Amino acid sequence: MNNVFTYSIFDRLTFEVEQEILEKTILYSDFHYFQSPQFFGVCQNSKKLTPYYILAKADKELVGVLLFFRQVQVTVPMVSFLSSRNIIWGGPIVLGKSMDVMEGLLRFYTKNAPSSIYTQVRNLVDTDKYKALFNKYGFEYEDHLTILVDLTRSEADLWKGVHTKRRNQIRRAEKEGCFVEQPHSIEALQACYSILQEVYQRAKLPLPDFSHFESLLHQSDERSGLRLFTVIWEGKIIGCMLCLAHGDWLFDYYAGAYSHFYKKYPNDLLPWAVFCWARKNGFRYFDFGGAGKPDVPYGVREYKKQFGGELVCYGRYERHSYPKLFVLAKFSLLLWRKLKFNLNLSKVFTGK
Template sequence: MYEYTLLQQVTPDDERTINSFIDANPGFHFFQSPVFYKLSLTSKKLRPFFIIAKQEGSIVGVLLVCQQVQINLPFMRFLTSRNLIIGGPLVRNQDEPILNGLLATYRIKSPQSLYTQMRNIRDTTASRAVFLANGFGYEDHLNILVDLTQTEEELWKDMHSKRRNEIRRAEKEGCRVEMVATLETLTHCYDILTEVYHRAKLPLPDFGHFKVMLQHSTEKIGLRIFTAVWENRIIGCMLCIAWGDTLYDYYAGAYSRYYNKYPNDLLPWAVFNWAKMNGFSHFDFGGAGKPNVPYGVRDYKKKFGGTLVSFGRYECVHFPILFRLMTQLFKWWQCAKR
């Protein structure tokens, strides 16, 4: 018999038991952890909550959800809301009855939003029927994984020749990569990301999100800050998350006026080598768009090698008419900003 509970406030005891359960399950679970819950609490746009499954008092399943709101005004709050789940749920032995109970409880008890998006970072094919039965539709979505157990020579050879040439050019221009975990460095990186995401017309978490992530980082887990430096100026950055044997690409970008120094080419290569030397087995390059749909980010990432996988996404639209309306308004807004 399983018991399911919605936790909007997590006590120290809750945190310890959730961490113990997560530690007993190998894999990259940062986005389902109490650490990410705490980070989300600091954001004005996020409202995190857990759904916990227990059997005889012991945790057997965890689902961390973040309700995300883009415009925090009375009526617009709901219209610009979604529930975001990354890398979850996490279930003991992939037990389908537990997974079914977590999803069913989520559908009943979760705070309302326009839709729910679940971003997978592992293969869920074996349990896909359970998601579908609970009202979640599936669509393919690509990701790129880099095997860091290869030798440096193999990693270099796996890259596209043009990418190798641009790395050489970056080095010839005097561009170098540094790793400095300070608040000042993070501030410079956030300025870069603000320009990049404004240019792309995409939302970016507020600075406090990254600041708290840095504050909660340890030698084993958390934020790793890599910067591309040219003539003592930070011109590009790559913010990664360390967890277990995986280094995860979180946010990255460079000032457009310094593209001719090739910071976006040098950074991943330097990060691969750092991760390899520091005991990581995998580099998760993050999202690569939908199959058969042109996507410049995928083209850029794929030239660094790695394996293209499709872990996909699940989505459940709770208010279809409003969802279609807001989707169309967002497209119009993006066009108007160009």
């Protein structure tokens, strides 16, 4: 391989010239949805997200990619920068796990990426090999857990891995008349988004604009993209799980159920139905998503662990471009979320 590498950054206006070569190239065994051209297109059509691609080449051969997006939570002028962050999800990815290419991508990123308060790298695989390089360019590592389910096991073995309580509640959901469908319509997606709005408002957490999920639906095809699962009870969607498919992997992206239907156990039925569907459709792994930090109590992790799977720690990296502003931004966002939640709650009670 040529030891002279070139690096270029592309935004939504300039990426088209490289899109074809990316779509036709299967670069690496760990290439996944969040570094794919499809996800770039999703971010491109999502409000509050601006995607960028950094490509590394040796001559004309593509040897590394780094897709990241800039996210702004608050669009109010003068405040938006405080809510800005860059997210690198599962990247960078380099051919042959080259240390030189990885360092080049990180160096190029730190010099050329659009400014934001901080950058977060969400790892999907073990990155211990590159930890020193990340540290060299100002990225600090912190532990973060996820749960992986091996779908190559038999359905009987998967069922054995489910906690007795969950197995009983899956049976109860079915006895109540609940069943899982896999719709593809915009109407079903809108119904799911209404559920997610309730869930995330209750948790006081931000939720992407509907345009993000709409773009996921439109950018999907038979090979990759959004897979929508819904729990139906008496003709109504009461719970949903939005997954992202790519290659052998299926990722849990967003999920939830209406709180007043919890006794129908949609949140127990959904994961099991998704496991069975994914296994039958050739997926080898299910990534159950974030499970919080080790040694920090987290109810979501305890819930997910009861469906089997392996608890792994791939961690995250963060780089604070403006450390003092980061502290201010963190406080400001917490305040904004609290005020927004109280405002939404007021609208519920007043009808305004």
